[in-house]
Amino acid sequence: xxxxxxxxxSAATAATLVHQLRxxxxxxxxxxxxxxxxxxxxxxxxxxxxxLELLGPMTPxxxxxxxxLTTGGVTVMLDRLExxxxxxxxxxxxxxxxxxxxxxxxxxxxxGEYYGAINDQLGRFLAAYPQRELETVVRFxxxxxxxxxxxxxxxxxxxx
Amino acid sequence: xxxxxxxxxSAATAATLVHQLRxxxxxxxxxxxxxxxxxxxxxxxxxxxxxLELLGPMTPxxxxxxxxLTTGGVTVMLDRLExxxxxxxxxxxxxxxxxxxxxxxxxxxxxGEYYGAINDQLGRFLAAYPQRELETVVRFxxxxxxxxxxxxxxxxxxxx
DNA sequence: ACAAAGTATCTTATTCAATAAGATAAATAT
DNA sequence: ATATTTATCTTATTGAATAAGATACTTTGT
Numbered sequence: 055x056x057x058x059x060x061x062x063x064s065a066a067t068a069a070t071l072v073h074q075l076r077x078x079x080x081x082x083x084x085x086x087x088x089x090x091x092x093x094x095x096x097x098x099x100x101x102x103x104x105x106l107e108l109l110g111p112m113t114p115x116x117x118x119x120x121x122x123l124t125t126g127g128v129t130v131m132l133d134r135l136e137x138x139x140x141x142x143x144x145x146x147x148x149x150x151x152x153x154x155x156x157x158x159x160x161x162x163x164x165x166g167e168y169y170g171a172i173n174d175q176l177g178r179f180l181a182a183y184p185q186r187e188l189e190t191v192v193r194f195x196x197x198x199x200x201x202x203x204x205x206x207x208x209x210x211x212x213x214x
Numbered sequence: 215x216x217x218x219x220x221x222x223x224s225a226a227t228a229a230t231l232v233h234q235l236r237x238x239x240x241x242x243x244x245x246x247x248x249x250x251x252x253x254x255x256x257x258x259x260x261x262x263x264x265x266l267e268l269l270g271p272m273t274p275x276x277x278x279x280x281x282x283l284t285t286g287g288v289t290v291m292l293d294r295l296e297x298x299x300x301x302x303x304x305x306x307x308x309x310x311x312x313x314x315x316x317x318x319x320x321x322x323x324x325x326g327e328y329y330g331a332i333n334d335q336l337g338r339f340l341a342a343y344p345q346r347e348l349e350t351v352v353r354f355x356x357x358x359x360x361x362x363x364x365x366x367x368x369x370x371x372x373x374x
Numbered sequence: 375a376c377a378a379a380g381t382a383t384c385t386t387a388t389t390c391a392a393t394a395a396g397a398t399a400a401a402t403a404t
Numbered sequence: 405a406t407a408t409t410t411a412t413c414t415t416a417t418t419g420a421a422t423a424a425g426a427t428a429c430t431t432t433g434t
Contacts, residue, residue, distance in 0.1 A: 068340040074355035087282035122247035151429040180228040195234035311400040
């Protein structure tokens with residue numbers, strides 16, 4: 055067997071990494087879908103709840119950007135989430151045209167229970183994992199998250 | 215500042231990791247949504263294309279399991295994908311009730327172009343990354359992917 | 375200070391993906 | 405052989421998301 059050059063080896067590692075990452079993502083998307091189903095929500099709703107948890111209260115407009123929905127779509131989604139008690143609109147002190155979406159933390163705790171099984175498994179997995187390696191992974195993720203995501207236009211191709 | 219115990223430190227690392235992971239996932243979901251938009255597809259369609267790429271040809275039934283759709287939903291999605299030339303149904307040699315969904319690789323290459331920008335960035339990022347650390351990350355992802363995902367029922371809560 | 379332009383959200387009519395329930399056909403079990 | 409199970413498809417229906425435009429507030433330019 056011919057020995058690999060360092061760069062070939064590194065390319066192979068990168069390819070494996072991408073592959074494992076894609077598997078991971080596919081699994082997460084399916085899991086989210088299942089949880090959403092259980093809660094009577096849509097993947098889009100789940101995504102919004104996650105975003106609000108991660109980034110804190112934000113305007114419907116920003117939520118539209120972060121979910122890829124139109125602002126009209128966000129309006130009806132918020133009506134839905136508000137009616138079901140997941141979130142509420144509060145006036146934005148900085149701009150009276152605007153509104154801030156806040157989560158209902160009690161309700162979110164209930165949502166969290168649906169992630170309980172996977173959280174437990176993940177918790178045990180991580181607790182048993184070598185600290186040094188976890189730190190390496192954290193660094194990796196943090197850096198990858200800081201990559202400015204790319205020049206994708208938010209809108210559809212127009213036919214000319 | 216009080217010094218942290220090792221287990222406290224490890225718990226903190228785990229929490230950071232989960233947080234970064236959630237950010238990563240939210241970003242990926244948004245990106246997928248954007249690409250789907252561009253292609254005139256739905257997130258569900260994208261997910262199916264990804265699954266078929268990752269796992270190879272499979273039956274509509276398995277696709278239903280992996281996407282969380284009903285089999286009827288898969289049927290119409292496949293009609294859609296087939297009409298648009300992304301995939302085709304071929305008879306399953308092992309079971310004549312059944313069918314295998316194959317991707318159109320030429321068309322998938324075109325889909326890949328929409329991931330071009332991010333792939334380039336990711337490629338450069340990974341090429342510049344220390345090989346040892348990438349290997350650590352690959353190991354991490356591989357193990358996390360092998361965790362048998364959890365006891366979530368595929369169906370909605372019934373009201374009793 | 376005022377009008378014009380810009381921005382943020384909401385409204386409404388419409389479209390079409392997804393579901394639910396059941397039909398069809400083939401495989402497996404009794 | 406017949407019954408049961410499994411795999412996909414069909415059809416009617418629902419409702420999420422869009423597109424286009426309305427409303428309300430802010431900012432900018434004169």
